């Protein structure tokens with residue numbers, strides 16, 4: 344498998360371009376967040392348990408809403424993201440809200456060179472591993488930051504979703520990690536009509552690749568769950584069949600849309 348060394352700079356630019364649009368979007372409901380709304384979903388909350396007093400590392404925190412939600416829940420939270428613009432905004436919002444989250448800007452692969460701490464929980468969610476070519480390298484970082492007995496909690500879109508074209512009409516991409524996927528998208532999932540266009544370089548990862556990467560890096564799997572809906576309305580052709588549960592109208596409950604997993608560091 345070829346690794347394009349430019350992917351970090353290309354993806355970083357794209358994520359930097361999205362930040363202000365996302366902060367202004369209904370999708371991220373900044374007003375609700377500033378007033379105290381939690382941004383975590385039942386899917387991950389069920390696995391996280393009580394986070395009070397826990398040290399949490401949030402990987403790929405974007406502009407930090409979930410990280411700061413952890414702070415509001417009484418955790419000592421640290422967010423990491425590649426986008427310097429997202430991290431700058433996260434720091435501003437954290438200050439405005441008088442919260443004590445900390446934020447670090449770096450590539451996840453490189454995070455052990457930027458952060459010298461161990462955590463009770465490592466968390467990552469919704470739009471994560473597709474940005475990495477090599478999951479063994481990613482899982483090494485997850486494992487590195489966990490104390491023995493620490494928990495890894497993850498919730499993300501199911502690899503089956505990434506096989507389809509944007510309208511879920513045909514199988515367009517490979518389920519397996521065969522090559523980098525280079526795309527020029529316009530708009531963004533949080534605002535389809537936003538006037539931004541950007542190049543992305545991503546990878547599809549089958550479930551076996553994810554689970555084996557964790558297992559071979561000292562993480563013991565406690566649970567793996569699949570859901571026939573997304574808690575976010577970020578795809579085309581969807582219906583909200585129950586409050587805050589979205590699925591593809593013509594596929595109904597036939598495909599998994601999200602998975603969650605809990606693993607413990609040995």
Ligand SMILES: C[S@@+](CC[C@H](N)C(=O)[O-])C[C@H]1O[C@@H](n2cnc3c(N)ncnc32)[C@H](O)[C@@H]1O
Pocket residue numbers: 351354358403404405406407408409423424425426429449450451452468469470471474
């Ligand atoms: C879809 S967002 C994360 C979703 C998060 N749940 C949210 O909606 O706020 C993906 C994030 O991954 C970050 N990212 C992409 N590649 C990365 C990398 N190599 N290292 C660290 N962060 C990366 C992006 O900057 C972006 O903020």
